[in-house]
Amino acid sequence: MTLHVYLSGEIHTDWREQITTGAQDLGVIFTGPVTDHGASDDCGVAILGAEDNKFWHDRKGALINAIRTRKGIEEADVVVVRFGTEYKQWNAAFDAGYAAALGKSLIILHGREHDHPLKEVDAAANAVARTPQEVVQILRYVIDGTLPG
Numbered sequence: 571m572t573l574h575v576y577l578s579g580e581i582h583t584d585w586r587e588q589i590t591t592g593a594q595d596l597g598v599i600f601t602g603p604v605t606d607h608g609a610s611d612d613c614g615v616a617i618l619g620a621e622d623n624k625f626w627h628d629r630k631g632a633l634i635n636a637i638r639t640r641k642g643i644e645e646a647d648v649v650v651v652r653f654g655t656e657y658k659q660w661n662a663a664f665d666a667g668y669a670a671a672l673g674k675s676l677i678i679l680h681g682r683e684h685d686h687p688l689k690e691v692d693a694a695a696n697a698v699a700r701t702p703q704e705v706v707q708i709l710r711y712v713i714d715g716t717l718p719g
Contacts, residue, residue: 575600588706614630
């Protein structure tokens with residue numbers, strides 16, 4: 571079984587690399603957003619022209635990034651959404667809701683400090699993992715039925 575997995579959410583830590591490295595023997599096809607923060611923020615003005623107002627600057631980038639995000643989520647079999655400890659990650663909440671609305675299998679990844687704030691997001695998920703290693707174990711089990719240990 572080959573799975574297409576979209577890795578969404580927080581871009582400030584190496585959680586994506588931990589998952590892709592841990593699952594490299596599974597034949598999973600991973601996709602995700604542009605994780606170069608500067609490129610992601612500035613793609614709209616770099617392509618469509620400068621904006622004097624920061625709101626329109628950010629909006630141009632958000633709309634272009636949404637093309638990639640929507641396509642990746644729509645093509646995925648499984649969507650993993652990571653909520654980190656820093657920053658308000660509204661885009662990650664949108665991605666989780668979009669994936670759930672499309673009926674995608676959804677794994678939410680966050681620490682215990684987000685249990686209460688993300689209770690509704692977690693309720694839409696098939697699994698809530700605490701670590702990237704747990705995500706790898708879920709994928710391994712789904713693909714070949716192997717339990718950890």
